[in-house]
Amino acid sequence: MKFRRKIDLYLGYILATIMGVMVINVLWQVFTRFVMGDPSSLTDELARYLMIWVGVLGAAYISGKKMHVAIEVLPNRLSKEKQLKLKRFVNFIIIIFCFTALVVGGLRLVYITYVLDQHSPALQIPLAMVYAIIPVSGVLIIYYKISDIYLKQF
Template sequence: MKKKLDKILGSFLVFLLVLMVIAVLWQVFSRYVLNSPSSFTEELARYLFIWIGILGAAYAAGQQTHLAIDILPPKLDPVNRVRLRIGINTLIILFCATVLVVGGGNLVYVNYELGQSSAALNLPLSYVYSIVPVSGLLVIFYKLNEIIHSKNYLV
């Protein structure tokens, strides 16, 4: 299931990046060639950049490519190294559950209730912010998967 999710998430991130590049290229073309800048492309590129950053963080968590300081793990024996990894992943899960899922869910709810929308696209901001709890759930899935398969890390 993880490999399928990796492929879907990676493909979606590439799609978002292509959309962002097209939006920025259209903005540059319309501004300098047509002398009539597009009104929505700057905002669209900004929101796509937010989505790419937040979803990219979840993807990086799933690939275990986040920045890490490896001072302690090499000094530990394999069993304690796995225990440390499980402890770190548990802390990451707790952080994501409280900050991203609960806090992000509240952010989406408040923006939905207030009916706030973006200026140029007239897009409800709750749609834009909905990526925060989704990304939190993805990180939780990846880290739970890592904990479940932690016995494979015994070297």
Template structure:
């Protein structure tokens, strides 16, 4: 399941990034070649960047490409390293749960309830903010998946 999710995320991120590039190119072309700047492209590129950034963070977290300080890890025994990795995965999951999933969901709900829309595209901002809980769910999935793998390996090593 994890491999399939990675594949879906890779394709989604590629599409979003491609749309963002096309959007920015259109903005430049309409501004400098046509002398008639497009009204929505600046806003759309901002929202696409939010989605690419948050989904990209979830993807990087799943691939273990996130920033890590390994100074302490180098000095630990294998058993201590596994314990440290288990604690890190639990902290990542807790952060994603409380900040991204719970906080992000509240933001989405409030945005829809208040009817907040973007100025140029008249898009409900709730759709933009959906990137928060979605990336939180993905980060939690990856962290829990790693946690289960670490527990299995820990019991196998015991």
């Protein structure tokens, strides 16, 4: 449980930092576009990649905090024992999805973009670095769901 709190803390700091950088980046873009009359070409691409990171990493953070959107109609009609079984089943399905789509699929995407040596047009950073957050986020969600099942925290 202590380890999970540390992950939550670090993940929160990382997300706050990314959001801060994104705000500064967009403000710079607005300044260069409207005040200087010559928009920066790097800021648009950087904002796009930071938004990807915030979205995917934020999904892992929200999953760990159990703040994701859920439809509670069916579980509320079940007994406590059946609710527990349903929540275990749902977490198991989430683990399978995250493993196949985010971890395996994300690693394949990172590998393909790395092998093809694809770089972003404006920033010239490897796209594999941008996409690397997908399997990382998948592993985090799997960790959270396994710890939820193991610690029975539903």
